Each structure stands twice: as structure tokens, then as C-alpha cells.
Amino acid sequence: xxxxxxxRKSFTAMTKTAKFVDFLAEGKINGTVCKKCGTKxxxxxxxxxxxxxxxxxxxxxxxxxxxxTFTTAMYAPFGFEADPPYTMGxxxxxxxxxxxxxxxxDIKPEDxxxxxxxxxxxxxxDDGQLSFEIAKA
Amino acid sequence: MAKxxxxxxxxxxxxxxxxxxxxxxxxxxxxxxxxxxxxxxxxQVDASIFCSAPEYDKQRSPAGVLAEYLGLIPQPTFYVETxxxxxxxxxKIGYGLIKSGLHDVIVVLGFQKMSxxxxxxxxxxxxRGADIQWEAPFGTMMPAYYALYAQAYMAKxxxxxxDLMNVRVKAATxxxxxxxxxxxKGVKPEDFDPKNPEAKLAAPVALPLRVGDCCANxxxxxxxxxxxxxxxxxLGIKKPVYILGLGAASEAVNMAARPDCAQGxxxxxxxxxxxxxxxxxxxxxxDVAEVHDCFTIAEIMAYExxxxxxxxxxxxxxxxxxTYREGKIPVNVDGGLLSKGHxxxxxxxxxxxxxxxxxxxxxxxxxxxxxxxxxxxxIGGVGLYGxxxxxxx
Ligand SMILES: [Zn+2]
Numbered sequence: 313x314x315x316x317x318x319x320r321k322s323f324t325a326m327t328k329t330a331k332f333v334d335f336l337a338e339g340k341i342n343g344t345v346c347k348k349c350g351t352k353x354x355x356x357x358x359x360x361x362x363x364x365x366x367x368x369x370x371x372x373x374x375x376x377x378x379x380x381t382f383t384t385a386m387y388a389p390f391g392f393e394a395d396p397p398y399t400m401g402x403x404x405x406x407x408x409x410x411x412x413x414x415x416x417x418d419i420k421p422e423d424x425x426x427x428x429x430x431x432x433x434x435x436x437x438d439d440g441q442l443s444f445e446i447a448k449a
Numbered sequence: 450m451a452k453x454x455x456x457x458x459x460x461x462x463x464x465x466x467x468x469x470x471x472x473x474x475x476x477x478x479x480x481x482x483x484x485x486x487x488x489x490x491x492x493q494v495d496a497s498i499f500c501s502a503p504e505y506d507k508q509r510s511p512a513g514v515l516a517e518y519l520g521l522i523p524q525p526t527f528y529v530e531t532x533x534x535x536x537x538x539x540x541k542i543g544y545g546l547i548k549s550g551l552h553d554v555i556v557v558l559g560f561q562k563m564s565x566x567x568x569x570x571x572x573x574x575x576x577r578g579a580d581i582q583w584e585a586p587f588g589t590m591m592p593a594y595y596a597l598y599a600q601a602y603m604a605k606x607x608x609x610x611x612d613l614m615n616v617r618v619k620a621a622t623x624x625x626x627x628x629x630x631x632x633x634k635g636v637k638p639e640d641f642d643p644k645n646p647e648a649k650l651a652a653p654v655a656l657p658l659r660v661g662d663c664c665a666n667x668x669x670x671x672x673x674x675x676x677x678x679x680x681x682x683x684l685g686i687k688k689p690v691y692i693l694g695l696g697a698a699s700e701a702v703n704m705a706a707r708p709d710c711a712q713g714x715x716x717x718x719x720x721x722x723x724x725x726x727x728x729x730x731x732x733x734x735x736d737v738a739e740v741h742d743c744f745t746i747a748e749i750m751a752y753e754x755x756x757x758x759x760x761x762x763x764x765x766x767x768x769x770x771x772t773y774r775e776g777k778i779p780v781n782v783d784g785g786l787l788s789k790g791h792x793x794x795x796x797x798x799x800x801x802x803x804x805x806x807x808x809x810x811x812x813x814x815x816x817x818x819x820x821x822x823x824x825x826x827x828i829g830g831v832g833l834y835g836x837x838x839x840x841x842x
């Protein structure tokens with residue numbers, strides 16, 4: 313499976329981290345961790361900028377975090393016209409790891425608050441695209 | 450502070466929607482004004498640097514094409530890009546080339562014809578403005594990124610929608626008196642009232658940002674001519690404005706790899722610290738500033754990054770009208786990106802031109818009273834690149 317399966321619409325076909333999408337299919341949101349120095353990365357990276365190693369393992373991201381910020385897009389770029397309004401945000405897991413994603417459609421806009429507890433989960437769109445989203449804790 | 454490199458000429462085209470000409474003709478407008486301002490000919494120019502955001506250009510490798518049109522061949526030319534701060538980066542590189550002794554006079558030309566591509570093409574490019582691998586697949590766009598900063602910042606610091614609106618009201622105050630601005634209309638609070646059916650600026654774009662919180666796309670060009678101290682003397686330049694400090698910084702493209710959005714744009718603070726140190730100056734020494742107000746929230750965050758206000762207190766400056774022309778630290782008294790317009794590659798050079806004219810006492814109706822030191826804050830992408838440049842007479 314290639315990286316074109318990632319997200320609502322992917323702009324990248326090939327990356328050494330394409331296995332990320334296979335993990336999404338298994339219900340896992342994974343980052344990479346350097347085998348040599350232990351540095352953790354999300355989004356995943358194939359190369360460690362800390363020690364120059366290219367030997368990476370996968371690790372599963374934490375589930376629970378707090379919503380650092382969010383925005384609701386009323387307009388969308390080309391290729392996403394059918395989607396607005398949709399809310400995107402940043403989750404801080406508190407251990408140096410963060411994640412950017414859309415918020416699940418089942419969260420009411422008026423319930424979204426900076427600092428609220430949230431969880432993250434994988435998601436499959438009707439067209440088969442694989443992604444992950446921020447959900448109610 | 451060293452006064453080794455000076456700005457000897459400045460130029461800018463009108464910033465417009467749908468420029469009726471090609472990029473070479475657009476570039477020529479700013480170039481002609483800057484060359485006539487400096488009072489030099491092409492023979493006296495040693496090299497040229499062209500700056501734009503390439504995703505809007507149909508012409509591949511524009512530097513050579515534009516250098517020929519401006520009459521700057523066979524001198525060396527090249528192209529630099531840091532999106533919205535491209536021409537500030539061009540000036541920084543020009544400074545280095547002069548300071549090293551390699552060249553004495555350099556033309557830095559920023560241009561952008563955003564209308565070169567269709568609005569559908571533009572929408573697609575804007576959507577890919579940041580991390581195309583890990584963020585664009587969620588449907589991101591520029592206003593949404595700044596909205597992420599705005600949401601976190603407003604929650605933490607008690608900044609209100611009205612504070613943001615008042616940044617726009619200030620910008621429009623000066624856009625009305627800047628004949629080069631794309632948005633010449635005034636803005637009143639009623640224009641932001643969601644209950645007013647006529648209020649076009651109230652429509653949400655990416656909450657909490659509304660149409661009125663976003664700058665205007667524009668076509669435009671800017672030109673800054675730099676010269677060594679030696680050449681300033683030889684050419685008999687009457688009102689040289691010297692570069693006193695230069696700071697630049699870069700940041701992670703992905704929001705997941707950045708500090709808390711509530712802290713503002715990190716590159717601005719890093720670049721400001723470097724520029725202040727080099728200039729041997731501090732925020733209290735700045736008499737007039739141009740900041741990168743691509744969105745209203747960006748101006749408030751800039752006040753703090755530059756040290757004009759304590760962290761979290763940027764709102765006070767707009768509430769007290771301290772950044773109006775008569776205030777203690779006038780900011781964007783040419784209309785800023787919000788009203789003057791934001792032709793990506795030309796923006797930094799236009800900001801520099803405003804500060805140079807201010808320091809020379811030639812800013813016309815926008816003139817601040819007798820400024821000696823001015824500052825330009827120019828951000829590329831969503832805080833991907835930060836540039837702060839300090840100028841003095
Ligand atoms: Zn490592």
C-alpha cells in the first residue's frame with residue numbers, strides 16, 4: 313500500500329514511512345523511534361536528525377491528550393470542496409509528542425474548547441482513504 | 450553598530466488586483482523608481498537578486514529573464530525564495546555580498562503576480578502551502594494555520610474579536626492615505642458586525658478569523674538598492690539609510706513539532722533577538738515599524754515577539770492606539786499587508802521601502818514625527834521563516 317492512501321487526499325505517493333498507512337489499516341497511529349538514540353518522532357521520519365541513524369522502529373502514539381488549539385474551516389482548498397465546515401486541531405500528549413488532525417464530526421462545534429481532554433483514533437473514509445482523527449475523551 | 454551597507458534607492462509598484470502586464474513589466478515599475486531614486490544607471494550595479502514565491506510564476510527561473518529586461522546583463526543574477534519573506538531574505542544576502550567585498554551595488558527585486566494563475570490553481574497551491582506530506586491531506590489552508598495561533602492565543606491572553614477588528618481598522622486608516630495600496634476603503638466596526646447584512650468583513654473564513662482578519666492578495670513589485678559605505682560616498686547619496694541589524698530564523702513546518710501556539714510565532718522572536726543584538730539596540734529604540742500582518746492576529750503576536758509589549762499584553766497597544774502614527778510605537782502606518790496588500794515576493798521590499806521613506810522624512814501623509822531607527826518584521830509561510838531587519842539614518 314502506498315502513501316497515496318493517506319488522508320482525505322494525499323499529495324505524496326512515495327515515502328520511506330509509507331508503512332504508516334498499513335498501521336492505520338490496523339487501527340494504529342504510529343510514530344517512529346530511533347533505534348540508536350531513542351528519539352521519538354511524530355509525524356514519522358525515516359532518518360534521525362539527532363544521531364544521523366536511519367534505523368527506525370515504530371511505536372504506537374499515546375491515546376489521551378489535551379487539545380492545544382483548533383480552527384473550523386468554512387472554506388476549503390481545491391480538492392476538499394465537499395468537506396466544509398470541518399475542524400482541525402493540535403493535540404499535545406504532554407511527553408514532547410503532538411499531533412495535527414481533523415476533529416471527529418460527532419463533536420459539536422460549541423463543545424470544542426482549548427485545553428479540553430481528547431483522544432485520537434484511526435478512520436477510514438468511504439472511498440478507502442485512511443486517516444486519523446481527534447475524538448471526545 | 451556598524452554602518453557598512455546602506456539602502457540608496459527604493460521603489461514599489463502600485464499593489465493591484467489583476468495587473469495588466471507581464472511579470473517583467475511589473476518588475477520594471479519598482480526598478481525604475483528605485484534607480485531614479487538612487488540616481489544611478491545599470492552600469493553602476495554589480496549584481497541583482499530576484500525574489501518571489503515560485504508557485505505563482507509561469508516563467509521558470511525568472512532571474513535571468515528579469516535581469517535582461519531591466520538591463521542588468523551581463524552582471525551576475527540569481528533567485529531566492531522564502532515565500533512571503535523572499536525579498537527580506539534577498540536583502541540579507543545582498544548585505545552579505547557587499548559586506549564580504551565581493552560587490553558594491555546590488556539590486557534586490559521582489560515581485561509577485563498572484564493573478565498569473567487562476568483562482569482555482571491558487572486555491573490548490575495555498576492548500577499545499579505548508580507540510581504537504583502530513584498536513585495538506587487534512588485540507589489545510591493559510592488562514593486555518595493562523596487561526597490555530599489565534600484560537601490558542603485568544604484563549605490564553607484574553608484577546609477579543611474586537612481587538613482583532615481594531616487591528617484591521619487601524620490598517621484601513623492608513624490604506625486610505627496610501628495611494629499604492631490595493632484596499633483603499635476605510636473599515637468601521639459595523640463592517641465586522643455579523644448582524645449587519647452589508648458586513649462583508651464579518652464572514653467566517655477559518656474560525657476565529659473572519660474575512661476582515663485576512664490580508665488582500667495582490668500583484669506588485671518592490672525594489673531595494675543596496676550599496677557599500679564607499680559607494681555611498683562616491684555616488685554622493687544624500688540620504689543613505691543604513692542596515693544596522695539583520696536577524697533570520699527557521700522553524701518546523703509541521704504544527705506537531707512546534708511550541709504551544711499560544712506563545713506566538715517563534716521565528717519572529719529568534720530573529721528579533723539576533724537583529725537587536727547586531728544593531729546594539731532594543732525595542733525601546735524603535736521609532737517606527739513594519740510588521741507582517743498577513744492576518745490581524747499576526748500583528749498582535751508581532752508586538753510581543755519584537756518586545757513592543759510584554760508577552761500576553763499585545764492587545765493593550767491596539768486598545769490604547771499606541772501603534773497609530775501619533776502613538777508611542779507606530780506600526781504599519783502604510784496600511785500593512787491587510788490594506789496595502791500582500792504580493793508575496795514583493796512584500797518585504799515594500800515594508801523596507803516604507804521604513805526607508807520614513808527615516809528620510811519622505812513618507813508624505815503617512816510620515817511619523819522624526820524617526821531615527823526603524824524595524825521590518827517579515828514572516829515567510831506560517832512562521833516557517835522569520836526575518837527582522839533594523840534600519841537607521
Ligand atoms: Zn537517533
